[in-house]
Amino acid sequence: MADQPMNPDDPRPTYIRIADQLRQDYEPGGQLPSAPKLAEQWGVAKETVRSAIDVLRKEGLVISWQGRGTFYRTQADTVDAATSPTDEAILGHIERIMSRLDEFDDRLAALERSRGSANGA
Known part of the structure; x- marks a missing residue:
């Protein structure tokens, strides 16, 4: 995950760039590292990482459980718009x-x- 550093010339907010990277790393059912670990990995504040995860949560790509972590959703987790x-x-x-x-x-x-x-x- 995020082996290469983020492009400092990218004008978008850091949390958006992190959300993009997390989307690229998307593996259905996979668990995201903790916010502190991701913050350390990217050299940003934990709140920046939390904001990126919130973007993915609002898009329905991740789900979080208190004490368990944040996971990429699987197809079974998501509701198909055609059936909703x-x-x-x-x-x-x-x-x-x-x-x-x-x-x-x-x-x-x-x-x-x-x-x-x-x-x-």
């Missing part, structure tokens, strides 16, 4: 759930009324 639900589908599910809740509320109210009349209220 659309906003319209999600709203449809919400509408059906809300409709069922309304039905439940109506049944509950009817049950409470019948219990009240059975008790002479």
